[in-house]
Amino acid sequence: xxxxxxxxxxxxxxxxxxxxxxxxxxxxxxxxxxxxxxxxxxxxxxxxxxxxxxxxxxxxxxxxxxxxxxxxxxxxxxxxxxxxxxxxxxxxxxxxxxxxxxxxxxxxxxxxxxxxxxxxxxxxxxxxxxxxxxxxxxxxxxxxxxxxxxxxxxxxxxxxxxxxxxxxxxxxxxxxxxxxxxxxxxxxx
Numbered sequence: 001x002x003x004x005x006x007x008x009x010x011x012x013x014x015x016x017x018x019x020x021x022x023x024x025x026x027x028x029x030x031x032x033x034x035x036x037x038x039x040x041x042x043x044x045x046x047x048x049x050x051x052x053x054x055x056x057x058x059x060x061x062x063x064x065x066x067x068x069x070x071x072x073x074x075x076x077x078x079x080x081x082x083x084x085x086x087x088x089x090x091x092x093x094x095x096x097x098x099x100x101x102x103x104x105x106x107x108x109x110x111x112x113x114x115x116x117x118x119x120x121x122x123x124x125x126x127x128x129x130x131x132x133x134x135x136x137x138x139x140x141x142x143x144x145x146x147x148x149x150x151x152x153x154x155x156x157x158x159x160x161x162x163x164x165x166x167x168x169x170x171x172x173x174x175x176x177x178x179x180x181x182x183x184x185x186x187x188x189x
Contacts, residue, residue: 023080036082044073085122091115091138093145115141 022038029039037043050068057063094112101107117137118129129137 021079023077045070046073047071082119083122087120088116089118089127089134091117091141 024035026033026035027038028034048069048071050066053065055063092112092114094110096108096110098106098108115138117134118127120127127134
């Protein structure tokens with residue numbers, strides 16, 4: 001049965017309401033309660049023309065800054081999500097693969113992990129975790145990742161500490177790299 005007001009079926013409207021309500025319900029993952037998108041769900045975003053700034057700190061180390069507005073590819077279910085003004089502090093661990101196209105252009109692709117260190121509700125001036133607590137969370141994340149990499153070293157698997165399979169760059173026209181160079185690259189990943 002179609003609603004005359006919006007042309008959507010009654011079941012479609014109910015399903016949309018259910019998505020909004022389920023977003024805010026408590027869920028459990030590995031014994032931990034949380035709200036928001038169900039584990040395994042995904043978002044697709046479009047990024048406006050942003051600004052990426054890099055500063056070289058050492059021969060192989062760069063500090064990056066990136067600022068842009070991202071937009072959802074579709075529409076959020078009505079009533080779902082956090083209120084406007086909510087903020088998040090994420091830590092991103094990523095592979096960035098680039099290929100030079102001409103003197104001024106590169107393709108770029110990134111794959112990796114995004115970890116929530118803290119959030120700040122729109123109605124609150126304080127973050128959910130103190131600066132010190134965020135640093136402790138980041139240290140724990142990095143230690144877990146290092147332990148996972150050490151555990152998986154030599155197995156040929158590329159797995160994060162939470163079991164998620166990581167995408168890695170495909171080998172194209174691979175030349176035999178020097179063993180020392182390979183070890184140095186592994187240390188940086």
